[in-house]
Amino acid sequence: MLSGAQDVVIEQGPDRLSADALAAVTGVSRAAIYRRWPDTAALLAEIVTRCRPVPAIPDTGSLRGDLVGLLEPWTRALDRDERLVATVLGRARHSPALRAGLEAAVVHPLDAAVATAVDRHVARGHEVPAAGRVLLGRLLLALWWERYVSEPAATTDTVVAEMVDRALLPVVRST
Numbered sequence: 001m002l003s004g005a006q007d008v009v010i011e012q013g014p015d016r017l018s019a020d021a022l023a024a025v026t027g028v029s030r031a032a033i034y035r036r037w038p039d040t041a042a043l044l045a046e047i048v049t050r051c052r053p054v055p056a057i058p059d060t061g062s063l064r065g066d067l068v069g070l071l072e073p074w075t076r077a078l079d080r081d082e083r084l085v086a087t088v089l090g091r092a093r094h095s096p097a098l099r100a101g102l103e104a105a106v107v108h109p110l111d112a113a114v115a116t117a118v119d120r121h122v123a124r125g126h127e128v129p130a131a132g133r134v135l136l137g138r139l140l141l142a143l144w145w146e147r148y149v150s151e152p153a154a155t156t157d158t159v160v161a162e163m164v165d166r167a168l169l170p171v172v173r174s175t
Contacts, residue, residue: 048101054109
């Protein structure tokens with residue numbers, strides 16, 4: 001049912017998600033849908049929460065390499081989970097449940113990726129000011145939201161590396 005709901009939202013928009021639309025796509029009865037979710041807002045929040053748009057951060061042996069690996073999605077078009085997040089992003093302003101779903105799907109995984117990358121960097125003998133860690137997280141989150149809002153064309157590995165070199169790495173360097 002969740003996959004069918006995701007298909008409806010991606011293909012027709014969140015306003016078209018209803019028990020009738022989901023029943024038509026999945027063949028599940030409306031009663032079964034309402035037993036599981038009290039309303040479409042709860043269903044929408046659950047499908048967003050289950051999305052995994054943030055990739056696992058690779059361990060490349062360097063902070064630069066880890067960040068370039070984390071930004072690998074920029075080298076391709078939005079995938080299915082990313083399209084869902086992009087589709088519902090504006091609605092989160094008015095829905096605490098949807099906001100919580102986006103935090104679970106995007107914000108918390110990005111926070112964890114930043115912590116992992118910075119902790120590895122520190123373990124390799126580098127210093128990272130606390131403010132640099134926080135700013136790196138905010139910049140990555142801003143890049144993620146911008147990707148979903150503007151849905152840019154895929155970029156090259158060279159452009160991703162330049163984003164890391166010119167925008168992200170300078171904020172973690174000790175002053």
